[in-house]
Amino acid sequence: MTYCAAINVAEGLVFISDSRTNAGIDNISTYSKMKAFGVPGERQFVICCAGNLATTQAVLAQVERDIEEQAEVNLFNVKRMADAASYIGSLSLAEQNRSATPDAVFSATFLVGGEIAGARCRAFMVYPEGNFISTAKQNPFLQIGETKYGKPIMDRILTENTSLDDAALCALLSMDATTRSNLSVGPPIELYVYHRGSLQVGKYICFVEDSEYLRQLRSSWNESVREAFARLPNISWTETNQ
């Protein structure tokens, strides 16, 4: 399985991804699911992937080939982030169609975010069908893969005015809730923070399996949640029964 999220707040973008892949529960591997592309001062992109690994690797390889060969449409010549999302959607659809059999479709989902000079800084989720949706003021994050365990904390914390540092921290807690409950989502955990308007490579960090910081964050958050729980008022059993 996979868990990736993209957050779009006033200060910029946050991306997080796990690195565990599996073809059956007895075939677990580690692959990065996050890839950054860019031209400093001109454009910066981050792509996160979920779904069939053959499809996502083929799409990312094609993205690189298209840049190298200066294809008619490639990440280094699209004008807007929506064009980038549409381009990734087309590559994904073409790759899925190439490998589909009557019984199986090797589908994939992508998060595509970044900024191009002269256009808006944005984040999109690209569906297996090639179409895509964007974050919105009321909905500053998008998730792919195993999305449910990590959604409540994002729902509680994130608004468009959350700081980049807090958004990154929230992404880590969302990942923590997911890795606790679904063993097929796991480290290394990659985190990327992009400052809106900078057009420079963002801050990147890869938390390995035995990361001391992640261990501390986990235990400190667990402790905080338990303390907060202990302070809650008791249940009011006088509520009107129906």
Add this chain to the structure above:
Amino acid sequence: MTYCAAINVAEGLVFISDSRTNAGIDNISTYSKMKAFGVPGERQFVICCAGNLATTQAVLAQVERDIEEQAEVNLFNVKRMADAASYIGSLSLAEQNRSATPDAVFSATFLVGGEIAGARCRAFMVYPEGNFISTAKQNPFLQIGETKYGKPIMDRILTENTSLDDAALCALLSMDATTRSNLSVGPPIELYVYHRGSLQVGKYICFVEDSEYLRQLRSSWNESVREAFARLPNISWTETNQ
């Protein structure tokens, strides 16, 4: 959709259920998904249901008929809680087989918990196939329906030694996380607390849509989580990158 959970701690059992049902997003209704049966001083049962409403209603109706008609096997003559779970599984399977078509199975899942004099106080989840699993010391809760949003808080808080009051509070927070993220899970919220060894009807409460207590709990928990979040240490960007 549905969300129900059963918690088995040293002091007793907690059951929680929502009351929203839907046949398509444009056909939403309210039905109780929790039913209690018992003979004071001798046996107490609580059943929660998820899945096809025709199936779950038929099963509960049969449970009542079997008690009334003193059927060979009924909830008032089984010896152990596992026999009760097995009986519910048989009724469910028979009902599903009766209504199944080549294209559709009207499946259902149940939580069955309680205590019978002379036997252990237990909680089970009964699968659509009629087989069932129990809670365990390492795993004091079972969930049916929309289980994922509400699992992280249970994972963090519940152990076999959690008090009944805390387990009930945790069940409410788990329900809160679920109703926030999935609109097809909703109030009234029913909560039932059974004291191990009492063999008496437990404490029951039904929180209606505009319950002031639930509203306060929600806002107070949200505030606590945000405060706990604000106290977390900043991300350590010095972690070794891979």
